[in-house]
Amino acid sequence: MLSIKNLHAKIDDKEILKGINLEIKAGEVHAIMGPNGSGKSTLSAVLAGREEYEVTEGTVNFLEKDLLDMNPEDRAREGVFLAFQYPIEIPGVSNINFLKTAINETRAYHGKETITAKDFLALVKEKSALVELDAKLASRSVNEGFSGGEKKRNEIFQMAMLEPKLSILDETDSGLDIDALRIVAKGVNTLKSSENATIVITHYQRLLDYIVPDFVHVLYNGRIVKTGGKELALELEEKGYDWIKEEINN
Amino acid sequence: MIKELTKKDILLENLNQLDFSSEPHFAKDLRAEAKNALDQLEFPTSKTENWKYTRIGKIINKTYSIQSKISTSQLSISNYLIPELDANIAVLLNGFYREDLSSIEKQEGLKISSLKNAIAQENGFIKNHLGGIAKAESEIFIALNTMSFTDGVYIDLDKNIVGKKPVHIINIITDNNIVANTRTIVKAHDNSAVKIIESFVNLQGEESFTNSVSEFFLNPNSQVEYNKIQNKEGESYQVSTEQVYQRKDSNFTINTITLDGTLVRNNLNIEVNAEGCETNLNGIYLGKNKNHIDNHTVVNHLKPNCNSNEVYKGILDDNSVGVFNGKVFVRPDAQKTNAFQQNNNILLTDDAVINSKPELEIYADDVKCSHGSTTGQLDDEAIFYLQARGISKRSAVNLMISAFIKDALSSISIEPLKNYIDSKIDERFGS
Numbered sequence: 001m002l003s004i005k006n007l008h009a010k011i012d013d014k015e016i017l018k019g020i021n022l023e024i025k026a027g028e029v030h031a032i033m034g035p036n037g038s039g040k041s042t043l044s045a046v047l048a049g050r051e052e053y054e055v056t057e058g059t060v061n062f063l064e065k066d067l068l069d070m071n072p073e074d075r076a077r078e079g080v081f082l083a084f085q086y087p088i089e090i091p092g093v094s095n096i097n098f099l100k101t102a103i104n105e106t107r108a109y110h111g112k113e114t115i116t117a118k119d120f121l122a123l124v125k126e127k128s129a130l131v132e133l134d135a136k137l138a139s140r141s142v143n144e145g146f147s148g149g150e151k152k153r154n155e156i157f158q159m160a161m162l163e164p165k166l167s168i169l170d171e172t173d174s175g176l177d178i179d180a181l182r183i184v185a186k187g188v189n190t191l192k193s194s195e196n197a198t199i200v201i202t203h204y205q206r207l208l209d210y211i212v213p214d215f216v217h218v219l220y221n222g223r224i225v226k227t228g229g230k231e232l233a234l235e236l237e238e239k240g241y242d243w244i245k246e247e248i249n250n
Numbered sequence: 251m252i253k254e255l256t257k258k259d260i261l262l263e264n265l266n267q268l269d270f271s272s273e274p275h276f277a278k279d280l281r282a283e284a285k286n287a288l289d290q291l292e293f294p295t296s297k298t299e300n301w302k303y304t305r306i307g308k309i310i311n312k313t314y315s316i317q318s319k320i321s322t323s324q325l326s327i328s329n330y331l332i333p334e335l336d337a338n339i340a341v342l343l344n345g346f347y348r349e350d351l352s353s354i355e356k357q358e359g360l361k362i363s364s365l366k367n368a369i370a371q372e373n374g375f376i377k378n379h380l381g382g383i384a385k386a387e388s389e390i391f392i393a394l395n396t397m398s399f400t401d402g403v404y405i406d407l408d409k410n411i412v413g414k415k416p417v418h419i420i421n422i423i424t425d426n427n428i429v430a431n432t433r434t435i436v437k438a439h440d441n442s443a444v445k446i447i448e449s450f451v452n453l454q455g456e457e458s459f460t461n462s463v464s465e466f467f468l469n470p471n472s473q474v475e476y477n478k479i480q481n482k483e484g485e486s487y488q489v490s491t492e493q494v495y496q497r498k499d500s501n502f503t504i505n506t507i508t509l510d511g512t513l514v515r516n517n518l519n520i521e522v523n524a525e526g527c528e529t530n531l532n533g534i535y536l537g538k539n540k541n542h543i544d545n546h547t548v549v550n551h552l553k554p555n556c557n558s559n560e561v562y563k564g565i566l567d568d569n570s571v572g573v574f575n576g577k578v579f580v581r582p583d584a585q586k587t588n589a590f591q592q593n594n595n596i597l598l599t600d601d602a603v604i605n606s607k608p609e610l611e612i613y614a615d616d617v618k619c620s621h622g623s624t625t626g627q628l629d630d631e632a633i634f635y636l637q638a639r640g641i642s643k644r645s646a647v648n649l650m651i652s653a654f655i656k657d658a659l660s661s662i663s664i665e666p667l668k669n670y671i672d673s674k675i676d677e678r679f680g681s
């Protein structure tokens with residue numbers, strides 16, 4: 001589904017991604033862990049198409065298409081979804097209205113007709129129930145005045161509404177209480193299928209108890225320096241990153 | 251001695267072609283006084299405090315022709331109607347009220363008519379009040395208008411009359427290079443209410459200049475909503491003056507929507523001269539190309555226990571220039587005044603400019619007043635967020651702009667008008 005080869009990216013002449021290689025197949029869950037500042041959010045921003053980052057080398061193929069060649073909205077319409085680490089507040093833009101626009105523009109992109117008001121409302125009802133997002137929050141301005149946890153839940157609500165093929169969850173667990181964590185994980189797991197894939201960026205093993213990864217990667221200093229199964233996450237939780245840093249430096 | 255003709259002389263000579271000889275004495279006197287006032291007044295220059303940021307050279311360096319008589323030219327007004335709006339339609343074409351193009355439903359106690367006719371009939375209210383608050387000696391454009399307005403709309407509500415339908419004045423220019431002076435006068439008697447829309451539009455009408463003056467007289471406990479829509483395409487110039495006088499417990503709302511215009515100057519002056527009044531003055535302005543849009547507002551709180559709310563929002567694209575100058579005076583007697591004023595702007599390019607000056611002068615001590623002004627760009631991160639959900643950049647910008655200006659449109663109570671403005675914004679910024 002997703003094939004990243006030797007991806008390099010920089011911002012303001014500072015190289016942040018220094019040759020990322022990653023293969024993701026449909027049905028898989030990949031966890032990416034790694035110390036602060038190692039480039040995890042940068043990788044997700046580059047995949048989502050944030051223009052500030054300049055890709056200097058490498059390729060990214062998504063469902064046989066050149067992802068890097070597409071503008072951000074087309075990436076989303078093709079099925080890439082990024083749950084932001086820091087979801088932004090957009091005062092005055094209603095959560096529901098913008099999702100309706102997003103769904104309809106995506107449908108138009110695929111040559112489908114617009115969603116009826118009735119179907120849309122039913123979808124909102126179903127998906128907000130799934131992530132237990134208060135209907136009032138769903139209809140407010142995007143993230144405006146939401147608590148940290150509510151913002152994260154709203155990301156998963158949007159993911160549920162848009163039904164992406166590849167979801168990238170950038171520290172969706174941080175700032176969530178235990179119950180919210182379970183709810184978010186339940187949402188992700190319900191949406192999981194053999195047709196789609198998930199990248200979970202996290203610092204904590206805890207989330208991976210709920211969303212069980214097939215692979216765990218360690219991103220360090222702009223590269224994936226170690227890949228293992230779910231037990232790698234446990235090992236990292238126990239030992240931290242020093243032993244990996246040492247492995248690399250030797 | 252040969253006197254060199256000034257710009258004013260040329261314009262005056264032009265306007266002197268207009269024949270008002272058949273008007274009754276009171277009107278002739280009014281026009282003569284205005285002409286005398288004009289002798290004393292000069293066109294503003296960069297040194298004129300109230301016009302510091304607005305050069306009017308574009309307006310006065312031209313030679314205009316005028317339509318001196320009402321024409322019978324046929325014109326379809328369907329393009330200028332507001333979809334889904336059931337309204338009384340009053341059409342002003344090149345400065346003249348066109349009965350044949352207007353459609354007014356009779357309502358007991360409500361008069362909507364040509365101002366010229368009302369003058370000819372020596373209507374008592376007009377005789378006593380025309381020019382009563384828009385005073386020729388105070389401003390050159392008011393003087394010009396008073397001296398030479400060809401026609402306009404007179405709206406009069408009796409006691410306790412509520413206008414069943416909104417009144418939609420369509421003020422159209424159809425010729426190039428003409429000058430039109432139009433005048434609106436509204437009298438709302440005790441406990442009456444009316445909603446008015448005046449749209450300024452053109453069909454061709456390139457390089458034409460509209461100078462409009464409106465006077466609003468609000469009796470106790472009356473309610474007037476006036477929505478002014480400026481949507482003249484191409485090269486066009488407009489100076490508008492609204493003069494408002496509010497009496498006890500009256501409610502005046504004005505929404506000034508400037509969608510286009512090469513040079514637009516809006517002068518709004520509101521005298522709140524009694525207790526218990528409510529005043530809403532809101533506006534949006536969307537500048538593009540080299541548009542220059544200037545809003546000058548004055549709210550003068552003279553008596554206690556009144557509220558005024560002012561929100562103006564500007565979106566300036568390309569090389570356009572916006573000017574906002576909002577003055578709120580709270581006079582010594584005006585205790586317990588709540589006055590709120592806000593002006594926010596978004597510059598879409600590095601070349602767009604805004605000069606914003608909110609001013610508050612308070613001479614009473616027990617009041618709640620605030621004012622503020624902001625200027626910024628659209629938030630790139632927010633646009634990216636929306637794009638990352640599958641929304642095109644253009645739609646994302648449109649969503650952000652609609653969100654930004656929304657609260658400046660909140661006091662428009664006519665739903666079809668709201669939708670119409672939304673559609674204009676979509677046309678401009680959406681996909």
Ligand SMILES: Nc1ncnc2c1ncn2[C@@H]1O[C@H](COP(=O)(O)OP(=O)(O)OP(=O)(O)O)[C@@H](O)[C@H]1O
Nearest residue numbers: 011012016034035036037038039040041042043085
């Ligand atoms: N806009 C930017 N300008 C300058 N430097 C940046 C910018 N964005 C990211 N960086 C730098 O790139 C590096 C990687 O940042 P990134 O946000 O990708 O890290 P991360 O792995 O997601 O960290 P965390 O675990 O703290 O979320 C950091 O050193 C950061 O300071």
Ligand SMILES: [Mg+2]
Nearest residue numbers: 040041042085
């Ligand atoms: Mg991060």
